[in-house]
Amino acid sequence: MSTPSRRPRADAGRNRARVLEAASELFAERGDEVQMAEVAKSAGVGVGTVYRHFPTRQALIEAVAEARFAEILAFARAECLSTPDAREGLKRFLLHIGQVHEDGRALSRSIETALGSTAPRGEVGAELRELGAELLERGRGDGTVRADVTVEDLYMIVGALAAVARADWGDWRRFVDFQMAGLDPEVAGRP
Amino acid sequence: MSTPSRRPRADAGRNRARVLEAASELFAERGDEVQMAEVAKSAGVGVGTVYRHFPTRQALIEAVAEARFAEILAFARAECLSTPDAREGLKRFLLHIGQVHEDGRALSRSIETALGSTAPRGEVGAELRELGAELLERGRGDGTVRADVTVEDLYMIVGALAAVARADWGDWRRFVDFQMAGLDPEVAGRP
Amino acid sequence: MSTPSRRPRADAGRNRARVLEAASELFAERGDEVQMAEVAKSAGVGVGTVYRHFPTRQALIEAVAEARFAEILAFARAECLSTPDAREGLKRFLLHIGQVHEDGRALSRSIETALGSTAPRGEVGAELRELGAELLERGRGDGTVRADVTVEDLYMIVGALAAVARADWGDWRRFVDFQMAGLDPEVAGRP
Amino acid sequence: MSTPSRRPRADAGRNRARVLEAASELFAERGDEVQMAEVAKSAGVGVGTVYRHFPTRQALIEAVAEARFAEILAFARAECLSTPDAREGLKRFLLHIGQVHEDGRALSRSIETALGSTAPRGEVGAELRELGAELLERGRGDGTVRADVTVEDLYMIVGALAAVARADWGDWRRFVDFQMAGLDPEVAGRP
DNA sequence: GATGAATGAGCATTCATTCAT
DNA sequence: CATGAATGAATGCTCATTCAT
Incomplete structure (x- = not known):
């Protein structure tokens, strides 16, 4: 009866890495036009999570x-x-x-x-x-x-x-x- | 819909030069943050005049x-x-x-x-x-x-x-x- | 760059309805002259919310x-x-x-x-x-x-x-x- | 020595007709997107002349x-x-x-x-x-x-x-x- | 922690109309 | 009379960031 939750134990640091990876690819492909929401989506997380790890867009790019x-x-x-x-x-x-x-x-x-x-x-x-x-x-x-x-x-x-x-x-x-x-x-x- | 013009008919190409000069100074000082309206104001013309001579912001920078x-x-x-x-x-x-x-x-x-x-x-x-x-x-x-x-x-x-x-x-x-x-x-x- | 939100998280789809209702009334009264910002204001949401639900003005009218x-x-x-x-x-x-x-x-x-x-x-x-x-x-x-x-x-x-x-x-x-x-x-x- | 001027005796009413004709064609083809300046150009006159005969865009369409x-x-x-x-x-x-x-x-x-x-x-x-x-x-x-x-x-x-x-x-x-x-x-x- | 809906300041661009020449 | 450069108010839309749930 308990359906497994989608991303159950995605522990903190794991997400950071996923976001970073997604961002690296997206920025490498499309540069400055990528939006924070896209990065989030591509990383399979919500924007909030992106912001948890990288407080600003600039910080992410950094x-x-x-x-x-x-x-x-x-x-x-x-x-x-x-x-x-x-x-x-x-x-x-x-x-x-x-x-x-x-x-x-x-x-x-x-x-x-x-x-x-x-x-x-x-x-x-x-x-x-x-x-x-x-x-x-x-x-x-x-x-x-x-x-x-x-x-x-x-x-x-x-x-x-x-x-x-x-x-x-x-x-x-x-x-x-x-x-x-x-x-x-x-x-x-x-x- | 528009208010009467204030400083009209200032010799054709003269304005182009004024806009260019104003833009040069502003961009040199503050870079990408300058807005078209500022350029216009600084050149003493309306935005429309800026756009008459430079159809887009990019064209102006160019x-x-x-x-x-x-x-x-x-x-x-x-x-x-x-x-x-x-x-x-x-x-x-x-x-x-x-x-x-x-x-x-x-x-x-x-x-x-x-x-x-x-x-x-x-x-x-x-x-x-x-x-x-x-x-x-x-x-x-x-x-x-x-x-x-x-x-x-x-x-x-x-x-x-x-x-x-x-x-x-x-x-x-x-x-x-x-x-x-x-x-x-x-x-x-x-x- | 933005100011903190004022009335956040008002149940997802509820807002869509409010926007639609506001738009219906405004357009019925004043037609094509109503602006997106007015619709937003009248619905008690920000413009962004209007655009979240209706990606363009035309989509809203549709x-x-x-x-x-x-x-x-x-x-x-x-x-x-x-x-x-x-x-x-x-x-x-x-x-x-x-x-x-x-x-x-x-x-x-x-x-x-x-x-x-x-x-x-x-x-x-x-x-x-x-x-x-x-x-x-x-x-x-x-x-x-x-x-x-x-x-x-x-x-x-x-x-x-x-x-x-x-x-x-x-x-x-x-x-x-x-x-x-x-x-x-x-x-x-x-x- | 006297080069004939381009449109020498374009008497008043003649221009009105040209403008009207140009406007008819343009509006029939492209509808509401035609601009006053286009009408003028297409009629071979300046915008001012268009406005002389038709005080507003609406008047022209009328x-x-x-x-x-x-x-x-x-x-x-x-x-x-x-x-x-x-x-x-x-x-x-x-x-x-x-x-x-x-x-x-x-x-x-x-x-x-x-x-x-x-x-x-x-x-x-x-x-x-x-x-x-x-x-x-x-x-x-x-x-x-x-x-x-x-x-x-x-x-x-x-x-x-x-x-x-x-x-x-x-x-x-x-x-x-x-x-x-x-x-x-x-x-x-x-x- | 994670989510994603909500926010709203910001801004380039358009175009009918005017009026000095 | 004709010209067309100048005007500038008007407006749809974007997107980084926040925060209630």
Whole structure:
């Protein structure tokens, strides 16, 4: 006689994840036009639940952005810190970032619009900065990257790359090549 | 249904200019939050007049963007094509663009949001591309710029710079330096 | 961006009815000039609620029209299918329709303007057609109505009557008399 | 040296006619959505000129309507007053009216919306009433039309027919048949 | 906790009409 | 007389956010 309730024990955190996942997909596909109610529906919850976990639309987008940064961070740790030379690791890092933004153009634009920038934030942001520092440190170590490049410099380049990859201005891989050239120790100091 | 007009018949095209000017200032200051009615008021005309000259909000923003590009074009023609060496001209070009976007951050964001990109469009866009070609040609001539750089490459860099300068990721002048380094003929071809 | 709600959670479908009722009255009184906001206010809800139940202004008017048709249907079932002779039933039907349109002239005009016609639509429309068929069938049965009259014919007459009753061209009851005369079996076939 | 001016001696009344003609066509095609500026353009004049001749949009529509009534009047005088029997003349009258409304559905709707009715007005309206009286008088004379039919009755029927013909409820010619039947002297007085 | 109905400020856009030139 | 640029009130609709149930 007791029909099982539809979503019986969807414990708290589970819902957060579902919402985040739904939001990630929707924003990646349709960008800023997705509405909170759609996210809720797609996640199989009510709007109220979305708001329980993400107090504002902006917070949700922030969280989606952070999730993407976390992915990037994981990739970089696995693939960019252990390359034969540091230069190679750095390039892989940039190529991955370009790819992520190309694949999620609409999302990137939403982030830009909602947060005013695609720069990494929060905890993951801090870890990314650390990671960037390590990439540069390695470069300084083996002499394959200009020694005067700061983490701030690197993330300007990353931000620029994000903009290039989400736009349709040409082959962003060429842009990466230019950045790698600009980071070459040989040319440091040219006017 | 309407109340008698207050300041009628102010010379045809004059109003277009006033609206454009007002819009330029307002968008530069407050970005996407400015409303059509504000623009009208600030220009001293009715909304209808704004719409007569710019059929949609997006068209207005497009026009403001184009005006900015026209300024850049004029600057570049005057200051960047006659430098002692081509590299210097190119650098001045980039520095000017960075400055324009730093000074009009809010506007740059509005353009990005409304048009999806800050890339030059239309007639002025075409002229800018030509100008870019000349800048690069000069560089090929005196050997101060990588010979394989295309106009498309250049405008990827310009777009990237626009993103960097309107954001707050660090000193965009440093970014310009990296780009100049990347465009150095010496490093062309490094992996 | 919004202010806290004032009268929340008033039972789901109850609100739909209140809106419909308010709209019916307002449109009957003042016709096409009523605004969505007025309907909302008069129903004691926010505009958003009106739009939740009726996605567009036209949809609201359609619903009001349908409600009126439903009334007519109910009347006809109760009063027109059980008259001594079918002719009498048909006449009562027409008289009721004329009365409804006379009483809600402004509404009838709104419907005409918004929907392009006052013809019954949707589900209720289908039931009305069935009812019309029954009325005619009865007439064929007792020989009080021309046998060649189709439901389509009948609803042309009904539509015509609606137009006459909502206009001010004369006593629409006279018009009904002419229609009854025209439906008389005696004259069928006259040139 | 003197280039002929474009429209040199477009004397007053000529423009009125051009505007009226343009308006007739446009309203017949696209109905209420035509704007005053379009009418002006289509007539090859400025909006101001349209307003000189027709002080409001409604006045313009009224004039277009009147022109149509004038056509009907002319037709009726030529074709309906001289038929062998009066009944035939009356029928031709109705058929012509139906045709006019079928051909100019959009216009008919505009008139209905703007003026609240498609009933003939003004001077032409008066003449049409007279004409209607004559048609009925002839019918009384040769006994082919119910003697108790008034001009008001006739114009209720005409208005109804206009509604039927401009709608898409069925074959309005059938409706005309029913009206003719209803006007038959044989059935006068049936309940 | 979860739900989703309710809220309502906000805003781009339209178009009949006017009147300086 | 003709022109057409200017006017601005009017209005349907959206959607992030709240909170009674």
